[in-house]
Structures are given as C-alpha cells and as structure tokens.
Amino acid sequence: MSDCLFCKIVAGEIPAELLYEDDHVVAFKDINPQAPMHHLIIPKKHISTINDLTINDEALIGKMYLAAKALAEKEGVEDDGYRTVMNCGESGGQTVFHIHLHVLAGRNMQWPPG
Ligand code: AMP
Ligand code: ZN
Numbered sequence: 001m002s003d004c005l006f007c008k009i010v011a012g013e014i015p016a017e018l019l020y021e022d023d024h025v026v027a028f029k030d031i032n033p034q035a036p037m038h039h040l041i042i043p044k045k046h047i048s049t050i051n052d053l054t055i056n057d058e059a060l061i062g063k064m065y066l067a068a069k070a071l072a073e074k075e076g077v078e079d080d081g082y083r084t085v086m087n088c089g090e091s092g093g094q095t096v097f098h099i100h101l102h103v104l105a106g107r108n109m110q111w112p113p114g
Contacts, residue, residue, distance in 0.1 A: 001046045006098035010044050019071060024063050027071055036106025037075050037082070041067045048097045050088040068103045077105035085113070 001007045008014040009028065016028035019039060030038040041064045047053060053061065065084070072078040082105035087094040 001098070004046055004098050005096055006042050006100065007046050010042070019074075020067055022063075022067075024060055025067050027067055030102070035083075035104040035109075037077060037104065039071050039103045041071070041101040041103065042098060047099045049094065050086060050099060053099075064101045068101055071103055072105065075105065080105065081109075083109045 005014065009016045010026055016031075018026065018028050020027040020041075023044075025041055025043055027039055027041045030040050043057075043060050043064065045060070047057065068082075068084050069078070072082050082103055085102040085104070086099060087102075
C-alpha cells in the first residue's frame, strides 16, 4: 500500500527505531509511548484490520505474538508482566490501518482499558 505509514516503515521510507526484523514481521518503538516500554509489532504484508485476516494469516499472527514474547524477554519484563493490544476499527481505537500489536510494560496496567 503506497500511502500506508507502516508499509513505508517496512520499506525504509520513513525512519523508525527498529528492534527486530525477520522475513515476516518488523518491530519498532512507538513514537508516542504510553508506558516506559511501548513497542509495535507489524506484519510486513499490508493487512488493514483484524477484519481483513484470513486463514492464510494464521501463522503470521502467531509469529507476531512470538515476537512480543521475545521482545519482553529482551527487555527483561517477562516476569513482571506486560500488556499486548491490537485495536480494531475506529471505535476500537485504531488510528493506523495496518495491523499492529502493541506491547507495553514498565508500569501497572489498568483494567478495563479506556
Ligand atoms: P493504534 O491507535 O492502535 O492504531 O496505534 C497506532 C500507534 O502508532 C500509536 O500508538 C502511535 O503512537 C503509533 N505511531 C504512529 N506513527 C508512528 C511512527 N511514525 N512511528 C512509530 N509509531 C507510530
Ligand atoms: Zn500497510
């Protein structure tokens, strides 16, 4: 998608603080962190929302969660705990329409979320 912000990060056209990359996913620091650790994990392939997932993306979603686990271990927050969030659609709080898994840690998370 030529006008997608996160596709541009994948392509290296917009800078980001990259943390992890493999053939399928990229992780980078959120530009407006909501916790001491706030990372985003995205698929390299453009998928607009959770509603656009198909059975072919089953493994890809698993890879995103395994990347979240690896990042938590790398940051040493796996025992203390962390929050993973994937917003869907406007009312779900999604502002960038290329799916992304938020990984937040370093403070006590509240429930229910706002
Ligand atoms: P969401 O509201 O769930 O769609 O989350 C979008 C996230 O992308 C927000 O937390 C933003 O701070 C983050 N974001 C927007 N632009 C950038 C960027 N250029 N680099 C890193 N994170 C970004
Ligand atoms: Zn995209």
